[in-house]
Amino acid sequence: TRSIGLDCCPMIGFNKEKLNQEFFPDEKYKSIFICGIGYGDESKLQPRAPRLDFEDACNIL
Incomplete structure (x- = not known):
């Protein structure tokens, strides 16, 4: 979503x-999580946390 200017936030609870x-109500589908998507206020956004490199996070067997 960030690549098209949107923010997203998975929600719990x-x-x-x-x-x-x-x-x-027809029980054909059911929820597994909720994710808010929209345009955030840039003045209130927190910087992105550091991410591990692929090689550090994954072990291909």
């Missing part, structure tokens, strides 16, 4: 049962 009842 939501009631999956209530969300599923509200948005998926």
